[in-house]
Amino acid sequence: MRTLFILATFLFSVSGISQTKYEQGMQKAFDLWKNEKPMEAANLFERIAQAETDNWLPLYYVAKINIIYSFGEKDATKFSAQLEKARDFINDATAISKDNPEILILDALWYTAWIAYDGQKYGMTYSGKVTSLYEKAIQLAPKNPRVVLGKAEWEMEAAQYFGKPITPYCKDVARALSLFATFKPESDFHPNDGEGRAKELLNNSCRKK
């Protein structure tokens, strides 16, 4: 009986391994990212994406890494090439999963990257775009903490810029934080970040007078 059990476990784990090539890959990509190898992680996500043609998540992460690491990039050629790449992956992800609030706010982040790069050039033209993406996301997912946080932070930046009080948006950040507490991602690999950022905003920007 014991042997049978071992056998069963063994067989199960063998089949388990073969079924979760995806999980293994995703896990490895997240590990690379955690270990400060974002571009290798992006490459792995890209490889997973081309093997898993109906899954938006790896596409989403390729775009996300390219956008996040474009912030602060000064080389115009590199910056725009990286963002153009992210744009392709956002488009591909959107084609698989329409009206997905997580992709919409990533899209908003893409435009924000351009504004951060050259506010004078892109600020006026892209800020409306960012706002409308957050609007759409919040309508689809009013209780998604990342959507609430992203929108609040964007509005906070705008208010700060115009010397307006940011208190109303701090309330939104606090609400996002409480939503994080109960938020359950669909799987281990679905987006689940942002809680730290919310705390940071509450402890820093919102404390300042």
Add this chain to the structure above:
Amino acid sequence: MKSLTTLLRSKLFFLFLIIISETITAQNIISGIVTQKNGAPIAGANVYLEGTYDGTSTASNGSFVFETSENGVQTLTVSFVSFEPFLMAADVSHLTNLTIVLRDDVNSLDTVVLSAGTFEASDNSKVSVLKPLDVVTTAGAVGDFIGALQTLPGTSTVSEDGRLFVRGGDALETQIFIDGIRVFTPYTPSTNNIPSRGRYSPFLFDGITFSTGGYSAEYGQALSSVLLLNTIDEPDQEKTEVSIMSVGAGIGNTQKWDKSSLSVNASYINLAPYNEVFSDRNQWHKPFETLSGETVFRKKFDNGLLKIYNAFDTTNFELTQQDINTPEGVRFQLKNTNFYSNASYTGSLSDSWKLMGGASYTYSKSKFDIEEQAIKDVENSAHLKLKLRKRFSNRIKLQLGGEQFITKFNENFNGPDVTEGYGVQNNISVLFSEADFIFSKKFASKVGVRAEYSALFDAVTIAPRISLAYKTGRDSQVSLAYGDFYQQPDMGVLKFESDLQAQNTKHFIANYQYVANNRIFRAEAYRKEYNDLVRFDTPTETFNSNYTNGGDGYAQGIDFFWRDNQSLKEIDYWISYSFLDSQRQYRNYPIKATPSFANTHNVSVVAKYWIEDWKSQVGFSYQYGSGRTYTNPNQLGFLQERTKGYNSLSLNWAYLISQQQILYASVNNVLGFKNINGYQYADTPNTTGDFARQTLRPAADQFFFVGFFWTISEDRSDNQLDNL
């Protein structure tokens, strides 16, 4: 039981063996190195077998190695940003010690661009000389997109006219297109010494390409220049915009649906209150009044985009202007109604075929009353266009197209003694084709040809165009362009005489461009040769003049442009200088002479300073034009004298009251330079045998403007800065 266990154990062992052996036999090692064309290794490239999880990233020396359990023929893919992806199908067992050389992706930002003659104002172009916002925030332009373009090199300062005069060409030699479709009446009507403005509101456009020569075979009927305006594909959000100005008011609204959107705006301008406060040199009976409205409808399809743009405006005014020949002045009245409709569709037919089609229709009716004479003009024009674009690869593209221009013009002239009516129908059929070759990131070329058939002249013209660009360094490049350009004589001539032929120019252009770190430097030398210009033997065009195509001329010069958004904090500035040498014999010129619109030196300096603490943008623009020619009948010669130079310094200030409210003020010619546009001489000499003259001054030396712009949108972040 024991035997079963043994059996199972052996089976388990067997299973193990199978798995292990399978892994051993199936593991293939794939290895190699990825480099650029010059042998430099590429680190971080993504290398994998297509459709599998097997792959890796290249190390810092470009090398890669990974294992795969795949067998047989597989596709190895190598990709890296700014390079073309590499694909190779082979048996996995052969995929070892590979040397893979990636080709530059010619779509990337640092690829050479065909820049001879062309200035772009857009967010998407590789080299943008102006930003879309510049068009509306340039001091002195007062919201007129034409005004902002007049700060670019290659344009002449003809301040009393307001239209674009490019490289020794007159205003009619520049054609304007919206979404690739011709605009027949782009300027608001005006009269002597009062500048006209662009008819269309600048905030509808997000891309402007201004070519001062050597442009694509897609565009014709322009001897000197084309201005291409693209309307916004998709508005950001629903909003209502209100503007209250010292000269009128406007309102606009944008609605968005899932796949479509509609923008509507209307404005009313009346200069009566302004003229009450600041009187000018004209005696106004009916101050300038205009009512205009525009709509843009956009609809997205799965593979394409449809845009329908409509504009309507009506203008009227009446005034008396000083005239040396008429002591009591000349009374002039104008009423104009203009309707323009433009529909265009762009879409992809397949991965490599793209289609663009469109049509425009213009109806323009003008009534002029000059003293005892009444003139009524009606113009009906249409433009139909269809273009196909085939992409053979990233490096070779071909476009083919056809278009048809239809213009019907009628004029009625009612004088004290004469009543005349004349009209002309001018149809032109066109075929054009153009190929783009990007040989490498460093070298590109465009070759095109345009054939036009004029039904009126029953004649065909063939116009070849070619341009080349070569990258001389990381940030610099040279471009060359040559082209033949044909244009029909204008309606002022054709209405009296149609036994003529198209006028011709040849452009030769050499351009150097340096772009780095938010700084742009351009230098462009050119030579333009004019042939077959229309001449006539009376002071102005009349029905009994004799017309020929016997005129010719040239224009040559060099243009410089420098823009710097980096060196000075929060200051963005540009400087343009143009040197122009031009002479021509056309119209009623008895000899070859420099036309009054072709002044030798033109300088523009524009600066914008963003003051964070004041939430304000302060703009400054200085314009200099050297003296313009005029004929002094008291001396021997023709266009033999020059006025003094033109100077103007303009300031503007935009203050963001809140995210949605902007207060804007501007003053043109702050320092009050007394500019002279020219002189008008008496038709007959006085008793001492001298021709008396009067100085042609601008109607007013200065212009003041104050406006308040308010945007109401759901999310409160949009504003009308781009509306100024």
